Amino acid sequence: MTRITAWRRHPLARYAVLIFALALVGMTYTAFAQAGKPADAAMAAGKVDDVAEGKSLFVLHCASCHGMNAQGTTTAPTLIGVGAAAVDFQMSTGRMPAAAPGPQAPRKPQAKWVNEETTRQIAAYVQSLGGGPQVPPAEAVDPKLGDAGKGGELFRANCIQCHNWAGAGGALTQGKYAPNLNSATPQQIYEAMVTGPQAMPVFNDSTITPEEKRSMIAYITQVREQQDPGGFGLGRIGPVTEGLVAWIVGLSALALAAIWITAKKRQKS
Structure with missing residues (x-):
């Protein structure tokens, strides 16, 4: 009894007890994890x-x-x-x-x-x-059960840097790219968020909840169905494409106008 009491008072006793407790917790967790596989x-x-x-x-x-x-x-x-x-x-x-x-x-x-x-x-x-x-189960990816307005806010905060506001995709570094989302099904969009394929980060449930993921899916599917009231959508890639077209069309129109005006002046002279 005296020996046990002396061991309990030893400076290393508390560390031994802590190590034993951690090992016991680890073995218990492993047993339950293997049983659940x-x-x-x-x-x-x-x-x-x-x-x-x-x-x-x-x-x-x-x-x-x-x-x-x-x-x-x-x-x-x-x-x-x-x-x-x-x-x-x-x-x-x-x-x-x-x-x-x-x-x-x-x-x-x-x-x-x-x-x-x-x-x-x-x-x-x-x-x-x-x-x-x-x-994911079917109800987790049903766009009809999501809030497209809230999903749009979440998408703009987390996704447009790579995928563009309309999910049109875009180039990344070292030959990688964010793919176009128009062909992705709701289930594939959800799976991409929870697994983070290739260059995409993982958005687990603590970062974006399942309800928020469903709302983002509702936004993505709603945007792809929208029409382009202004005319050509130009792939919805964004201001770079729109600016390029404006320069090419605008400069071409100015050049043709200058040629036409010059030709008119020559005819009068």
């Missing part, structure tokens, strides 16, 4: 069998770049922890599988083997590797 994958896929099917598809079509265990290679990044939403975004937009390495994977038609079922299966397998953002 199959259920997590099942929710992302709709059924647990999709994980096995997704692994087979992954080994066949994706492992050559991302590694046999999705650990990543010098060609492609790791997929552990990216979540089902990232897979659904990349595959549904045709960005994956990539045709060739480059600064940014462009949107393109889907590969022949890619469809809703195979996308869901690979997404379920990737989700089972380490969690991550899941594919």
